[in-house]
Amino acid sequence: MKEKLIYFDNAATTFPKPPSVSAAVKGCIEGYGGNPGRGAHPLAERASEVIYACRESAADLFGSAPERVIFTYSATHALNFAVKGLLRRGDHVLISGMSHNAVYRPVYAMAERGEITFDVYPHSPDDTAEDTVRGIEHLLKPETAMVIATHMSNITSETEPIAEIGALCRRRNIKLVVDGAQSGGHLPIDVTGMNVTALCLPGHKGLYGIQGAGMLILGEDVSAEAFTTVIEGGSGIHSLDSAMPHLLPERLEAGTPGTPAIAGLLAGLDWVKQVGIPELHEHSAALSSYLWNCIADDPFYTVYGSGYGGVVSFNVKGLSPAEVGKQLADHGICTRVGYHCAPLAHRSVGSYETGSVRVSFSHMNSIREVNTLLHELTRVRKR
Amino acid sequence: MSSAFTFFPFPHRMEADVPMGTDFGEAVWKGKMKMSECIIAMKSVTYAEKAKRAARSAGIGGQIVSLDPSVTARGCAYGISLPCREVRSLLSLLDQKKIPYGEVLGDDYYKLSDNNYK
Numbered sequence: 001m002k003e004k005l006i007y008f009d010n011a012a013t014t015f016p017k018p019p020s021v022s023a024a025v026k027g028c029i030e031g032y033g034g035n036p037g038r039g040a041h042p043l044a045e046r047a048s049e050v051i052y053a054c055r056e057s058a059a060d061l062f063g064s065a066p067e068r069v070i071f072t073y074s075a076t077h078a079l080n081f082a083v084k085g086l087l088r089r090g091d092h093v094l095i096s097g098m099s100h101n102a103v104y105r106p107v108y109a110m111a112e113r114g115e116i117t118f119d120v121y122p123h124s125p126d127d128t129a130e131d132t133v134r135g136i137e138h139l140l141k142p143e144t145a146m147v148i149a150t151h152m153s154n155i156t157s158e159t160e161p162i163a164e165i166g167a168l169c170r171r172r173n174i175k176l177v178v179d180g181a182q183s184g185g186h187l188p189i190d191v192t193g194m195n196v197t198a199l200c201l202p203g204h205k206g207l208y209g210i211q212g213a214g215m216l217i218l219g220e221d222v223s224a225e226a227f228t229t230v231i232e233g234g235s236g237i238h239s240l241d242s243a244m245p246h247l248l249p250e251r252l253e254a255g256t257p258g259t260p261a262i263a264g265l266l267a268g269l270d271w272v273k274q275v276g277i278p279e280l281h282e283h284s285a286a287l288s289s290y291l292w293n294c295i296a297d298d299p300f301y302t303v304y305g306s307g308y309g310g311v312v313s314f315n316v317k318g319l320s321p322a323e324v325g326k327q328l329a330d331h332g333i334c335t336r337v338g339y340h341c342a343p344l345a346h347r348s349v350g351s352y353e354t355g356s357v358r359v360s361f362s363h364m365n366s367i368r369e370v371n372t373l374l375h376e377l378t379r380v381r382k383r
Numbered sequence: 384m385s386s387a388f389t390f391f392p393f394p395h396r397m398e399a400d401v402p403m404g405t406d407f408g409e410a411v412w413k414g415k416m417k418m419s420e421c422i423i424a425m426k427s428v429t430y431a432e433k434a435k436r437a438a439r440s441a442g443i444g445g446q447i448v449s450l451d452p453s454v455t456a457r458g459c460a461y462g463i464s465l466p467c468r469e470v471r472s473l474l475s476l477l478d479q480k481k482i483p484y485g486e487v488l489g490d491d492y493y494k495l496s497d498n499n500y501k
Contacts, residue, residue: 036428037461040447045447048447049432052429052432066433067430236428237427237460237461238458238459238460239457240457240458240459241457247429247430249429250427250428250429
């Protein structure tokens, strides 16, 4: 294996991180690692300040209020909170055909227990916004309580029209939960302006923080009382109460928060704002479009999606994704192969039988690295 | 890094759960108690941080403090400590910014700090 690795698995987690993120995490651990909201001594207070600063920064970027930024440990965690906290027995849910298992599995589990029913709305790369909205509308029932949209696919980077879906949900008084795991930091998302009930984000992908912090960002239309708590425990306030607090965010934040990860997320948010979401998106999109254009017309490759948005999934004729991935890894190129925790998406794009090789870019990648990948793929084909 | 204080029991509790917009100040200004530091109880540590930032941006001093359990009905709470003469201004600001708050707590407490004075 080459000493210098080329990292093309940014849809799983971005790497490397900006130096400011590393410094922020290190600074927290070494300088003020108290337990926020659990005391009034200097270390706890400093930690509380950093936690709040991160809420404020996230609220500013995503169009909400600081107290409506709920810290979780991941986007999966946030999605579980949204699904299990907001749905009631008898509700019907619509999920996207491009859903990740972080959406599909909690919905499936509730349906298996007989608590809810669900349907999958179709979405394909050629769909217009109107096509997607029409597809959702067609499946609505009187008991439909929630639509869970996948803003950007983790296998093809295809996007769904969140603003248009939000407008539909608002008209029908339906909650809109958005899986922003791939779009956070790549596409603008305005929770208030797009009528989003709950936006679920990881801190460690497009926001360039470290693993261990995610966010559930709530819109105006959901109150603290509307949430059934999924996890109960210490909240730092009102300890004599037997129930979790009736206030956001504390109602949904039981236990010690991941302060070092949140400190890193704050630095990541600052970095994203400094570079700018348009620039971040255009950089990744340019790389994925370049790769896609190089292999889409080559009969040795089957390429899925349009390749615009930072992610390209493909298969090589005569080789399994695992074989391709291993040969690339042996030559220092990191990709991800298989189903990417998104079987519904693979079914939607036509790669369900085999899975695929996924190449996903970040702001830290370059055209030179893509050319190295293309060179190695040529050697893979010849072996 | 700011210091935080732990307060011991307050002999004077002023009002419970002050509704937004309430003009609480008459009892304080009539000199029925010593005038130095007052505390506005906040609904949560998050709202305490929000209030502190709002106060600072308006040039009003204030520090987040932990409230003694004897003055809280539900245990473990936080407040903003500030000179009593600035309480009215801060409450007006909190009302304007729709930041909820609770009791306003008065003076005559024992304070432990870096200075170790009462």
